[in-house]
Amino acid sequence: MRLLLPLAAYLAAALSPVTVHVVYDPTFTPAELAVLRAEARAWTDAVPSLRVVDRIAECCDDTPGTCVARVPRSAIDDAVGSSNTVAVTAQRPGGPIVYIDPEDPATRSGTFAHELGHAMGLMHDKHRHTLMYATQYCSLLRDPCDWPVPTFRDVSQWYILRLEGK
Numbered sequence: 064m065r066l067l068l069p070l071a072a073y074l075a076a077a078l079s080p081v082t083v084h085v086v087y088d089p090t091f092t093p094a095e096l097a098v099l100r101a102e103a104r105a106w107t108d109a110v111p112s113l114r115v116v117d118r119i120a121e122c123c124d125d126t127p128g129t130c131v132a133r134v135p136r137s138a139i140d141d142a143v144g145s146s147n148t149v150a151v152t153a154q155r156p157g158g159p160i161v162y163i164d165p166e167d168p169a170t171r172s173g174t175f176a177h178e179l180g181h182a183m184g185l186m187h188d189k190h191r192h193t194l195m196y197a198t199q200y201c202s203l204l205r206d207p208c209d210w211p212v213p214t215f216r217d218v219s220q221w222y223i224l225r226l227e228g229k
């Protein structure tokens with residue numbers, strides 16, 4: 064009993080459905096939108112209890128959900144004061160906002176999935192073979208570039224956040 068109750072609570076929290084609402088900037092092209100949606104799908108493929116519902120609309124400060132803004136890379140660099148950030152997630156009154164430049168060649172497969180992880184509350188992971196690793200990683204000698212989909216560690220971090228009620 065002592066073990067079963069926490070286990071039941073754990074399973075209930077882990078299995079209860081979570082819906083994330085995403086609002087895409089109307090200036091994304093259909094091709095760009097297809098890429099962003101595929102990256103969001105990487106999360107719902109990895110986490111069965113997660114659902115992403117999206118729409119295309121102008122985003123205001125108080126628009127509920129996660130807004131995704133199409134901005135030039137130079138604006139992202141200016142906003143974060145760095146020249147090596149390809150996308151960034153910030154907070155608005157209505158929820159998170161992801162700034163991304165889909166035209167910049169540095170925006171690779173997995174960039175939006177990483178930012179969506181931040182929008183859902185995930186932090187960076189120190190293991191480079193994870194989606195939530197801070198830096199786009201590419202070694203010609205040993206590894207393929209980046210982890211474009213959530214790994215076991217990313218999914219674990221997602222569940223831990225839900226279990227903590229975040």
Ligand SMILES: [Zn+2]
Pocket residue numbers: 177181187196197
């Ligand atoms: Zn990050």
